[in-house]
Amino acid sequence: MTEAVALEVNGVRRHLQVDTRTRLLDVLRDVFEVSSVRDGCGVGVCGACTVLVDGTAVSSCLALAALCDGSTVCTAESLGALGDGDPVVRAFVDARAFQCGYCTPGIVVALRGLLDARPSPSRAELESWLSGHLCRCGSYARIVDAAERAAGSSSGENAR
Amino acid sequence: MLHCRIVRSPVPHARIAGTDLAAARAAPGVHAVVTGDDIRRRGGAALRFGPVLHDQPVLALDVVRYAGEPVAAVVAETVEAAEEAAAAVEIDYEPLPAVFDACAAIADGAPRLFDAAPEVDPSFVDVTVHGDLAHNVCSRFRVVHGDAERALDRADHVFEHRFRSPAAQHVPLETHACVAAWQGDRHLTVHSGTQTPFILRAQLAAMFAIPCSQVRVVVPAIGGGFGAKAYATIEPLAALLARTTRRPVRLHLTREEEFLTVTKHAMDVTLRTGVTRDGMLVARHAVGLYNAGAYAVISPRKIIFGGYGINGPYAVPAAFHEMLAVYTNTPPAGAYRGFAINQCAWAYESQMDIIAHALGMDPYELRMRNLLQDGDAFCTGEVMGGMHFAELLDRVASASGYRTRQRSDDGDVARGVGLSCVIEGTITPSTSTAVVKLDADGSVSVVTGSVELGQGAHKALGAIAASELGVARSVVSVAEVDTDVSPYDQQTTASRTVSTMGRAVAMACADVAGQLVALGAPMLDTSLEVVAEDGRVQVKQDPARSVDYAEVVRRAGVGNVLGRGSVRTEGGLDPDTGQGVASDHWHQSAAAAEVEVDRRTGRVRLVSYRGAVYAGRVVDPDGAALQCEGSLAFGVGNALMEEMVFDDGQLVNGTLADYMLPSLADLPADRSFEVLADPEPGAEAHGLGEPLLPPVAPAIANAVFDAVGVRLHDLPLSAERVLRALRGPGDQATADPR
Numbered sequence: 001m002t003e004a005v006a007l008e009v010n011g012v013r014r015h016l017q018v019d020t021r022t023r024l025l026d027v028l029r030d031v032f033e034v035s036s037v038r039d040g041c042g043v044g045v046c047g048a049c050t051v052l053v054d055g056t057a058v059s060s061c062l063a064l065a066a067l068c069d070g071s072t073v074c075t076a077e078s079l080g081a082l083g084d085g086d087p088v089v090r091a092f093v094d095a096r097a098f099q100c101g102y103c104t105p106g107i108v109v110a111l112r113g114l115l116d117a118r119p120s121p122s123r124a125e126l127e128s129w130l131s132g133h134l135c136r137c138g139s140y141a142r143i144v145d146a147a148e149r150a151a152g153s154s155s156g157e158n159a160r
Numbered sequence: 161m162l163h164c165r166i167v168r169s170p171v172p173h174a175r176i177a178g179t180d181l182a183a184a185r186a187a188p189g190v191h192a193v194v195t196g197d198d199i200r201r202r203g204g205a206a207l208r209f210g211p212v213l214h215d216q217p218v219l220a221l222d223v224v225r226y227a228g229e230p231v232a233a234v235v236a237e238t239v240e241a242a243e244e245a246a247a248a249v250e251i252d253y254e255p256l257p258a259v260f261d262a263c264a265a266i267a268d269g270a271p272r273l274f275d276a277a278p279e280v281d282p283s284f285v286d287v288t289v290h291g292d293l294a295h296n297v298c299s300r301f302r303v304v305h306g307d308a309e310r311a312l313d314r315a316d317h318v319f320e321h322r323f324r325s326p327a328a329q330h331v332p333l334e335t336h337a338c339v340a341a342w343q344g345d346r347h348l349t350v351h352s353g354t355q356t357p358f359i360l361r362a363q364l365a366a367m368f369a370i371p372c373s374q375v376r377v378v379v380p381a382i383g384g385g386f387g388a389k390a391y392a393t394i395e396p397l398a399a400l401l402a403r404t405t406r407r408p409v410r411l412h413l414t415r416e417e418e419f420l421t422v423t424k425h426a427m428d429v430t431l432r433t434g435v436t437r438d439g440m441l442v443a444r445h446a447v448g449l450y451n452a453g454a455y456a457v458i459s460p461r462k463i464i465f466g467g468y469g470i471n472g473p474y475a476v477p478a479a480f481h482e483m484l485a486v487y488t489n490t491p492p493a494g495a496y497r498g499f500a501i502n503q504c505a506w507a508y509e510s511q512m513d514i515i516a517h518a519l520g521m522d523p524y525e526l527r528m529r530n531l532l533q534d535g536d537a538f539c540t541g542e543v544m545g546g547m548h549f550a551e552l553l554d555r556v557a558s559a560s561g562y563r564t565r566q567r568s569d570d571g572d573v574a575r576g577v578g579l580s581c582v583i584e585g586t587i588t589p590s591t592s593t594a595v596v597k598l599d600a601d602g603s604v605s606v607v608t609g610s611v612e613l614g615q616g617a618h619k620a621l622g623a624i625a626a627s628e629l630g631v632a633r634s635v636v637s638v639a640e641v642d643t644d645v646s647p648y649d650q651q652t653t654a655s656r657t658v659s660t661m662g663r664a665v666a667m668a669c670a671d672v673a674g675q676l677v678a679l680g681a682p683m684l685d686t687s688l689e690v691v692a693e694d695g696r697v698q699v700k701q702d703p704a705r706s707v708d709y710a711e712v713v714r715r716a717g718v719g720n721v722l723g724r725g726s727v728r729t730e731g732g733l734d735p736d737t738g739q740g741v742a743s744d745h746w747h748q749s750a751a752a753a754e755v756e757v758d759r760r761t762g763r764v765r766l767v768s769y770r771g772a773v774y775a776g777r778v779v780d781p782d783g784a785a786l787q788c789e790g791s792l793a794f795g796v797g798n799a800l801m802e803e804m805v806f807d808d809g810q811l812v813n814g815t816l817a818d819y820m821l822p823s824l825a826d827l828p829a830d831r832s833f834e835v836l837a838d839p840e841p842g843a844e845a846h847g848l849g850e851p852l853l854p855p856v857a858p859a860i861a862n863a864v865f866d867a868v869g870v871r872l873h874d875l876p877l878s879a880e881r882v883l884r885a886l887r888g889p890g891d892q893a894t895a896d897p898r
Contacts (some may be wrong), residue, residue: 019240028238038383040333041415041816048333087575092635099786102333130441134816136331136384137614138793139786140824141831 035103049132050106075103091150099137165242169224172809173258189241215278225454228420288735303738306478310444315434321505326803334383341408387495427503459485464499489574509858560752578862585743602710616783628669630694655847666724751855764884768830788833795856
């Protein structure tokens with residue numbers, strides 16, 4: 001069974017016929033060729049598939065594409081190039097807050113979503129927000145540091 | 161490109177009685193449905209693979225040996241089409257008696273996994289296979305040093321304890337993935353997330369009986385490895401299917417499949433350790449079983465590491481260590497970060513504390529009294545040098561406030577501190593070769609077969625080249641691994657890359673420098689000594705007279721300067737006695753962990769952690785810090801929460817919703833690491849990917865004992881296990897009455 005779906009991903013709009021069982025994750029990877037969105041666990045635990053759907057962080061492995069008609073999706077690709085992109089991306093690069101980098105886009109996107117909604121989170125809030133992302137390489141300390149840095153630069157000097 | 165989905169055995173041990181593939185073959189979008197039988201009938205490819213023993217079928221042949229074993233494969237236009245067709249494959253199984261536990265598997269009368277001895281691959285020169293298939297023994301390794309029995313007889317005290325580690329998962333966040341494509345019938349290209357491109361190439365070449373030069377393995381930066389991606393895993397199947405369908409075939413495992421592909425060895429060891437009444441270790445007798453699962457993979461080498469590793473970082477004059485790798489009807493166990501040593505350290509570092517408490521000694525003192533020093537003999541007979549254990553233990557003890565700690569206990573929640581100290585070796589002998597290419601604009605390419613899996617290998621190798629040649633890091637690039645172009649490297653495992661490949665890269669740089677001098681000296685018109693330093697070929701005594709590298713290359717008209725480096729480390733152990741040289745250099749680390757134990761729930765919380773590791777020359781300080789952090793996170797998982805749970809051979813917790821992994825909330829805010837560096841300019845660089853991992857679990861266990869007086873012998877230290885131990889009988893120690 002298929003469903004007509006209009007999706008805008010990173011500014012590119014498409015009209016698709018999707019099987020009702022197809023995950024948003026698969027549409028993003030296979031149709032929109034977005035490779036930063038990753039299937040790390042398939043059960044919504046690891047966070048590597050995190051994208052922003054209409055501004056809200058969502059596990060795309062648990063979202064059905066057929067239920068996303070009319071949505072705007074933002075992935076790490078939309079956050080700009082490493083050198084001059086989004087402050088979150090820059091913070092992660094500057095802090096070298098990654099090892100293999102596989103979990104990184106999901107975390108960066110989730111942070112972007114958080115900071116858009118809540119510009120001045122405390123460190124405790126950041127840690128709580130990020131505790132749903134698994135990093136097997138164990139870069140957690142730097143990830144939180146980078147998040148703090150990004151939160152600081154996103155909301156200006158007197159942020160916290 | 162076509163996509164593959166695998167049909168897996170639902171039962172742990174069975175004869176394949178029949179297959180009905182008609183419906184699957186007729187399903188929309190399907191190009192092929194293949195079984196082991198098809199491969200056998202078609203011919204043209206080996207039926208089995210394996211790095212050391214060719215015992216693992218590409219697709220099961222006649223018999224399945226573990227629940228999850230690949231039995232059939234569907235190739236289709238899309239993953240979804242392949243999945244639909246896979247569901248339509250019908251296979252009849254006649255269940256056979258199965259065995260899951262290594263102890264049960266070696267017993268007389270246990271179900272046998274193999275009748276015929278598999279072919280042994282000769283390329284693993286450090287490994288000799290001593291199998292006993294009648295008892296499901298894949299291989300056996302012994303270390304015999306002095307007369308352990310006699311020494312135990314004469315010891316003041318003998319402590320005997322059994323320790324167990326469960327099967328676990330690596331969980332690289334990127335699961336196994338590869339694309340295989342043939343050009344004609346005789347050239348194969350495989351893009352794979354492998355840690356061992358050259359071994360994989362050799363395995364595939366042998367499988368299809370084509371020259372290695374006709375097999376190309378390309379490896380981009382990969383999403384974690386931790387040993388899971390060593391040796392051929394999914395590539396033989398993908399290559400076979402690509403050949404059958406004459407199309408490129410992609411195979412990317414789901415996380416659930418990852419659980420069924422490769423694991424960490426469950427291990428069960430009994431240590432008998434003899435000590436004098438004042439705490440000198442005099443002998444160790446160890447018998448350990450490594451549960452290899454259904455196929456050997458690298459188990460024959462693992463038990464070598466375990467055989468000497470069980471000694472610990474201590475001077476023990478007499479040793480008898482026997483390690484067996486045992487086949488069972490569970491998913492195959494493979495290489496794992498910490499390679500055999502996690503399980504050993506869990507045992508011996510737990511026992512050291514038991515011994516200390518029994519003798520009324522401080523665990524720190526007991527260790528200091530026995531730690532290996534330069535000039536001591538190891539259980540392999542080799543004389544140890546470059547030993548830093550005492551300093552490492554001292555550092556963590558000081559940093560954690562161990563000696564002056566106040567134990568806190570309010571009746572419900574208690575705190576304690578525990579120590580550990582671990583020795584680990586690296587694959588010996590081993591070989592790494594490198595090419596460094598200097599181009600006409602002065603930029604540099606480092607070309608090696610070392611895989612970037614997140615450990616920062618490429619960053620480190622690039623840093624070495626920049627430093628050796630005296631050029632800016634920004635002009636150095638490290639090439640993608642491609643066996644068509646990269647010179648040979650044995651494998652990216654065992655924390656050997658920064659050390660062994662690092663040396664090869666340095667050699668290649670020295671070769672480039674030598675050639676630059678030969679080409680550039682005539683341009684300087686001098687009879688004085690000329691050197692290549694800091695990006696310029698210059699007169700040593702008058703550096704202003706110089707030509708930069710780019711100009712040398714251009715004016716000489718050579719296009720580029722190619723330097724080569726080749727390093728082969730020496731050593732190896734006698735296959736019967738385990739005597740010889742186990743390791744080219746030694747990984748050394750120590751830890752102090754402070755925990756809080758809640759008696760009401762059994763929950764163990766890591767409050768603070770101090771780690772220390774010997775690094776030799778630190779090539780990438782940032783990378784080193786990341787390895788420290790990463791090893792702690794990994795270790796917390798293994799210590800407190802990770803285990804594969806089986807019920808009659810069925811994996812019960814095969815998803816990340818059921819198999820617990822640490823999140824950032826599980827790490828203590830209070831943690832620090834000391835990376836002990838050797839200030840000598842020519843000091844050897846040591847890899848740091850593994851050494852900091854094995855100390856984590858025993859340090860935590862020792863801290864739990866310090867806090868609440870409970871000693872667990874099995875991992876993980878889950879709340880349930882701690883609670884049961886708090887409520888049940890205490891320590892299982894048996895000290896000899898002498």
